[in-house]
Amino acid sequence: MTQAIAIAGTHSGVGKTSISIGLMRALSRRGLTVQSFKVGPDFIDPSHHWQATGRMGHNLDGWMLSAQTNLSLFQKYTANSDIAVVEGVMGLYDGFGPTTEAGSTAEMAKWLGIPVVLVVDARSMVRSAAAMVQGYANFDPEVNLVGVICNCVGSVGHGSLLREALERLPHVAFLGAIPRSDSVAIPERHLGLWMATEDDLGDMYIDALADLLEEHLDLDQLLSLSAMTSMPPPSPDDWMSSKLSHSQVRIGVARDNAFCFYYQENLELLENYGAELIEFSPLTDPLPKNLQGLYIGGGYPELYAEQLAANRSLVKSVRDFCYAGYPVYGECGGLMYLSQGIESLQGDRYSLVGIFPFWTRMSRKVKLGYAQVHTDSNNSQFGFPLDNCTIRGHRFHYSEILDGGGEVSTCYQVSGRGKSSVREGYKMKNTLASYVHLHFANNPEFAHSFVESCRQVANQQ
Structure with missing residues (x-):
């Protein structure tokens, strides 16, 4: 042992x-x-x-x-x-x-x-x-x-x-x-x-x-x-013990100094359900070819806003990818990247993908804590997340959404300890973005539904 x-x-x-x-x-x-x-x-x-x-x-x-x-x-x-x-x-x-x-x-x-x-x-x-x-x-x-x-x-x-x-x-x-x-x-x-x-x-x-x-x-x-460890006997979860035999789909994962917050289990779950993860840097790279989905995690986009905005070819490629109906999932920093752009504490603005009608603005007040997400019961037309499912995660961010957040559809009800539940989970076509960092191992079917949504796109190509 x-x-x-x-x-x-x-x-x-x-x-x-x-x-x-x-x-x-x-x-x-x-x-x-x-x-x-x-x-x-x-x-x-x-x-x-x-x-x-x-x-x-x-x-x-x-x-x-x-x-x-x-x-x-x-x-x-x-x-x-x-x-x-x-x-x-x-x-x-x-x-x-x-x-x-x-x-x-x-x-x-x-x-x-x-x-x-x-x-x-x-x-x-x-x-x-x-x-x-x-x-x-x-x-x-x-x-x-x-x-x-x-x-x-x-x-x-x-x-x-x-x-x-x-x-x-x-x-x-x-x-x-x-x-x-x-x-x-x-x-x-x-x-x-x-x-x-x-x-x-x-x-x-x-x-x-x-x-x-x-x-x-x-x-x-x-x-x-x-050496005083007295670990209980093994009891592996099904999702960790075997991989599904479905054909692979290519999902791009934004990964660099600006986007570096990912639970390793989230990535492994996507792979278990048949995803081939293709890493790229929104700071310097073009969008990888032949993708069926995108995962843009959290990180520090506010520290690299000028460089992210300068990579205009990628910004346009991601915008076109979203409008074409490919599944795209953004968390926290990913939400900021998919918004109209980032406004710094000094008031400088940096235009980004612009899928959502709102800007995000940096503030000096942190929003943090555990969060429980409950998805709506009528998401079947969206592809993912699952209808009427619950999954847990956390929030940790200093940015906030400026006017325009109410102009976009939402598919989450988010609750936290001692806080009133709020509408969240912004969606446009098959693009979903949220401030909540979800841990997919809490409800692996969330990851499964994302990969299946990407697979449906692949089968239509």
């Missing part, structure tokens, strides 16, 4: 990502095959995981996906690895809401049967850190909290005092005190951390993190604790 460890935090911002990717690289240096996971709806951290391990990172989510699906994903991707490192989300017990463990790292650790190491920001405290860790350990006895890492430690002396305080706790191992180091802090911007492929996040940076952990962390003890 693969060993595994979950890296959780007392709260967001304690350094989970830095410690997780440094640990992944340090374990890889020992010759171990490391498989990474990220709890929660995060596209960015798995890109850092890939940079650290050379293997694709995968998302686990207790609200968007069932316990069985999460377990199946975990078992599938750990099958050929020595150890799994699972980076948590927010604080250990934080998730969908204040009174439920749904979507939390704690829930996921229990589902997968893996031990938890807690990261504490130890600035300006010593014995209080012990009180905090004891509280986390006792809050839910079913969570197997086995160790603690103190981060942002001020000095060697501070680290010694923390060790003395924390080693008195029963059943929680003190694994190390990581000194404060601005040189290995990952820069942030409006949608979170920078992607791993961007400036200063290459191998030298990750190696520096690994060096820091190798010097200050007891890796041997952590590896020993990771």
Whole structure:
């Protein structure tokens, strides 16, 4: 059985990502095959995981996906690895809401049967850190909290005092005190951390993190604790165990620095149902030939709006593709690209595909949270999504739709925790766009219906 460890935090911002990717690289240096996971709806951290391990990172989510699906994903991707490192989300017990463990790292650790190491920001405290860790350990006895890492430690002396305080706790191992180091802090911007492929996040940076952990962390003890995994028996979902034998259809996938937010399982599901995915860059490329569908995911189109607008031949090709009735699916950044264009915070406008009558405008206010989509019951003429189906996802965006959103047909009713449901899912011919990032594994038939819609187009050519 693969060993595994979950890296959780007392709260967001304690350094989970830095410690997780440094640990992944340090374990890889020992010759171990490391498989990474990220709890929660995060596209960015798995890109850092890939940079650290050379293997694709995968998302686990207790609200968007069932316990069985999460377990199946975990078992599938750990099958050929020595150890799994699972980076948590927010604080250990934080998730969908204040009174439920749904979507939390704690829930996921229990589902997968893996031990938890807690990261504490130890600035300006010593014995209080012990009180905090004891509280986390006792809050839910079913969570197997086995160790603690103190981060942002001020000095060697501070680290010694923390060790003395924390080693008195029963059943929680003190694994190390990581000194404060601005040189290995990952820069942030409006949608979170920078992607791993961007400036200063290459191998030298990750190696520096690994060096820091190798010097200050007891890796041997952590590896020993990771052996305490007690994973339930395999129970693979049908969609992961076999591929359908239908003829393939070609679906273009927009993928570059502007469009980089995709759940790997979404892409694999499309392939399982018979899609040949053809990646291209809306920043520089023409539209690939002989496509039967398009998938334009999320990302940072606002940062590349001028370059996207300058690729006029592609903009026109995508517009013509939509008007010709080919199935096109856009999420968040994809919605922005398919709109009239993007208006920056400074008021500059960049014209894009223009399938929908509205512009999108950047704002300083984030719209985020889990979202449940329920599709209308009369979508048969649209091809996809399915009639009267429910699928879960999340929203995370700073842009908003300007006047004109009410002039286009919608096929979604979207609800979220503590919020009134709203009409969404903008459609024109066979083009569908939404701010919601859907996780297709929550309802694989959504992916199936998209591919079948593309196949119908292929059969008519």
